[in-house]
Amino acid sequence: GSAARLSALASQVCAVSPVVELAVEPLDTSAGVGFGALVRGFSIRSALGRGLDIGSREAASLRQAVREHGLLLFRGQSDASDAGTGLSCDELVAFGKCFGRGHLHSAHRVHPKVAHEDVFRVSNNPDEGCFEEGGVGTGGFHSDGFFLPNVYSNAVYQIVRAPTGGRGPTLFADYARAVERLAEEAPAELRRLRRLQAVCDTSGVVHPLVHRHPETGAEVLLLGGIAGILEVFRGGSAQALMAEGAPPETFASREDGRPKTRESWRPLSSFVTLGAADVAPLVAVRRLEKEELRGLMQRLQELLSRQDLHYTHQWQAGDVIVTDNLAVAHKAAKDAGDLSCGLRVLHRVTVAGAHNIE
Template sequence: MQLTPLAVGFGATIEGMDLRQADAGTAELLRAALLEYGLLVIRGQSLTPRDQVLATNVFGKPEVFPTMRGQLSGWPEIFRVASRAEDGHVDVGRYWHSDGSFREDPTPISFWYSEVQSEEGGDTLFTDLQQAYAELQPDIQEEFDTLSTAHRNGVVHPLVLRHPKTGTRALYLNIGLTAGVLGYSADHSKALMAAVDRHYSRPDATYVHHWLPGDVVVADNLHVAHKATPITPSTRRILNRTTVRADGVIWSNPAPEAGAPRPAP
């Protein structure tokens, strides 16, 4: 198993492993890497729906989705994103967001498997929410630290969220589903959200993932946000997504004390 940090400053690629054969030591290494880098890109996998659900269990208990058009029959844990309606859900997430932010307890981890991928279109963009907060001017940080946002379904979250495992602050704003900032007028809320949207997209802050067949991408939704880009029905693409429940997440164990043995890579 070889881990290489991405040049953008967050995230890492992992090569030389088969998720179907991950043992306890490998699982712990994956959890530790996700906690450190926020995003894992694992190439060359071959996963059945059952394999994907089992691999998701490395990070915690999967969420279950209601039966609806586009879902994969017999696998309620898998939310299918596709370029064609007969294959899954289309035209979703084309704005900066973290999956499951509309929940009272936000979805901590998302896991995508590229089942069918065209050579053109449908890239996914990722940005580091912790670095986005760190790069704000101190007076803006102080303002944002006091604010909360309301989703369209009424769920309220702080605009600056502390990671439940590391305590690191991160901007946390779903650009598409947020109704407004509590205590701010509609115009003020709109202006703030537009400014955050631009900040997420600032130069050199985005990792662009071009999907290849067999790709797995795992994201810590409290560390990074993502954004879909357009893909037309003229080309066929299917991403199978599983997500981890907030009450079932498994973060990395505490680092061993000095001199204690570590799992071999």
């Protein structure tokens, strides 16, 4: 009943300063999505005015909340005094610095409409923000900063102009729950995914498709712009690696700690006939064919698109969202780039990652 809900809510209210309490409650979604939370009664502008920064107790409480829930939604962060445009760029940047290690990073160009290098402004109108045909970020679920060895730890999104009627939403998906689903439904596929290393299409940085979240320890996916995928078999004899599924023609080398040269690599099958004295563990590497890669990416995108794994956020004026960028993937809906839906302007800041996932 309502009394039980109030009691449960009260148990989550944490006193984070003598002035303000942080009230966090799970997002109300009909699909039973198991991540995301609404922060009630919290004014970002007021918090900054009373000293919210990376070292404050309020910021520590916010970091704990986003670590626990993956996504925090703050409603009503605009008022009549700023004509509904919400936080200024300086305020958004200051708020973003309360997360991760407190350092921001952006690799995108700065649009003339904003005066801060850390603010990425996107729009369905090129005069109003950075623009791509089909919409920025609509290609599939991904994490920002995938092209870096240290993927961004957090992202903060602020809607500046929201299309009417809930058009142009952003979708968020739970990486950890996706891995749990694979463990339940396709354990063999998950074992294979743990062997895969994704090569970024812009930087050549290599990331595991499945890794341990550096703070929560949860096993999570990691997706972004992928040019190719390497399947890596390691730590066994040639016979053991082939039993795992490594094709005999896969190139292999000894895991002996020595620098690798072209001559270090030869077909895995050539190691089968070696004598017992040559027992150094092997590593074998193959690159997925284009059709394999395309099929794998389609399956992962379909997995994250399941109703119980993703949350569709229909933007309202004054909305601000903070995500754990290593726990939650995101993408813009296809109509986010369609100006006929109404002008859409979004500001985003990204927090520099503290953990090398390369």
